[in-house]
Amino acid sequence: MIIVDRAEVLVVGYAVRTTNVAEADPARAQLPGLWARAGAAGAFAHVPGRVDEHLYAVLTDYESDHHGAYTQIVGIAVRTAARLPEGMVAVRVPGVPAMLFEARGPMPGALLETWQQVWKHTESGGAPARAHTTDLEVHHPGGVDLYVAVLPSF
Numbered sequence: 001m002i003i004v005d006r007a008e009v010l011v012v013g014y015a016v017r018t019t020n021v022a023e024a025d026p027a028r029a030q031l032p033g034l035w036a037r038a039g040a041a042g043a044f045a046h047v048p049g050r051v052d053e054h055l056y057a058v059l060t061d062y063e064s065d066h067h068g069a070y071t072q073i074v075g076i077a078v079r080t081a082a083r084l085p086e087g088m089v090a091v092r093v094p095g096v097p098a099m100l101f102e103a104r105g106p107m108p109g110a111l112l113e114t115w116q117q118v119w120k121h122t123e124s125g126g127a128p129a130r131a132h133t134t135d136l137e138v139h140h141p142g143g144v145d146l147y148v149a150v151l152p153s154f
Contacts, residue, residue, distance in 0.1 A: 001121075003128065005095065005097055006097070008095035009051075010078050010079070010081055010092050011077055011093060012044070012088055012089070014089070015071055016030040018030045018071075019070070034074050047076060047085060048078070048080075050077070055076065055139040056075055058075075058091050058136055059072050078090075103145075107143070110143065
């Protein structure tokens with residue numbers, strides 16, 4: 001884990017509101033369906049201005065910490081979100097200081113292990129402290145880069 005200045009990015013995609021407890025229960029989990037929808041062939045074919053071929057997951061609107069509800073948007077980075085296809089949302093991910101974690105290996109297991117490192121860091125009171133504002137996963141052929149927003153240090 002290193003601290004970086006995460007660049008601002010505009011993401012267009014599909015969204016759900018969930019909790020980690022709900023996601024641990026296959027009967028209530030919404031993320032597998034969200035990822036299936038976003039990962040379907042042609043899911044973003046009608047979205048103009050795509051920046052790259054990566055998939056982005058934005059975790060935002062945290063109710064509290066990793067025990068509370070949050071919104072996850074899975075989509076693509078775009079230059080502008082002028083005309084959204086039906087059922088999609090746009091979210092501007094602000095540029096902020098962030099902890100960078102790299103998930104490598106078989107997915108989704110490697111990503112879950114990386115998130116467990118983040119939660120352990122949070123629960124232990126590790127520095128820097130999580131901001132619980134907007135976090136970002138960048139999914140690419142080599143794995144996932146996870147940017148966890150941190151509180152500014154003065």
